[in-house]
Amino acid sequence: MEHVEKSKGKYKQVLERPYIICHMLTSLDGKIIGDYLEMERADFFIEEYEKIHARYDCNAWMCGRITMETDFTFGHKLNLKQDNIPNIPRTDYVADKGAKSYAIAVDPSGKLGWTQNYIADWNDDRATKEHIVEVLTEQASDAYLAHLKEIGVSYIFGGKERLNFTVVVEKLKNLFSINKLMLEGGGFLNGSFLNEGLIDELSLILVPIADGTSNSVTLFETSSFITNQRPVNFFLKEVEKLDDGGLWMRYVTTN
Structure with a gap:
């Protein structure tokens, strides 16, 4: 929920909740877990994930x-x-x-x-x-x-x-x-936040490895108890090339 307050003759929206960043790392085929994370090449991207986590300076994270x-x-x-x-x-x-x-x-x-x-x-x-x-x-x-x-x-x-x-x-x-919360969930937790319209920003590290398995969890998953599931638009804010072919992509959910 949010309310509107007046500031210097203008109105602005004030969130009654933290600003929420979903910060995740995925394979090329969108998997957030899998054997690809055990590969030596993935170690660099896991380290980058933690460094970027710190750069956001959130005062809380959730799993x-x-x-x-x-x-x-x-x-x-x-x-x-x-x-x-x-x-x-x-x-x-x-x-x-x-x-x-x-x-x-x-x-x-x-x-x-x-x-x-x-x-x-x-x-x-x-x-x-x-x-x-x-x-x-x-x-x-x-x-x-x-x-x-x-x-x-x-x-x-x-x-x-x-x-x-x-x-x-x-x-x-x-x-x-808590004014800034980092969501680092599994796919079902992320999917629940997405369904409730609670993700303001997506910070996504793309690891240049394809996992290839069919039963790995993806970035956003749905459950039988989640109703009214619908597509959510994301808008690209920034892309940064990482070493060894990786990408860090930042998206927001509003223009």
Whole structure:
């Protein structure tokens, strides 16, 4: 949502949510995962991806559960006791609203095995502690919410059974003062944002390798629960040639 305010005799639109950049890396055939990423040649483009991430200077980035589980909780399973856990109201919990940077984990049912409330500096281009914010539905268990509170992980609710990302991003701005968010999702998370009209800019690194497999996930995917799926226009803003035949392309969704 947005509102209009008057400034020096003119009206301007003010977003009630962060400015959202979808920052992704794909093969020539549009795959965001696949064996091509294991090739030595891809290492250079992965490094460029991280450098460009830093250039945007966003104060938050977002990934889905599978990415977070693979790269950050490493499949760790929590042993949560359900006994004697009081009912916890399904209200947002803000543990740190003054962090320099936030890592937003989309985890609808509450499965990620966090053991601390931040992601430490994990590469040269992301060298700050990033406070974790879990994005949940109200289906998350009381035991999981109690665990997050105990270790100081913030959490917000985006819906009763399914996530409404318009609600989610408005909460991120209002509760944590996040003005610029980098979306680095899987294809289904990206597709959900696209469907809700929440992507302002696409930052796309094109790796000059064709993956060729038929079951790899592409940049934007759709799910059966996404209704009214429609084409979305992107407008080219800038193209930069990278070494070794790659491209960095920037698109916006409005002229």
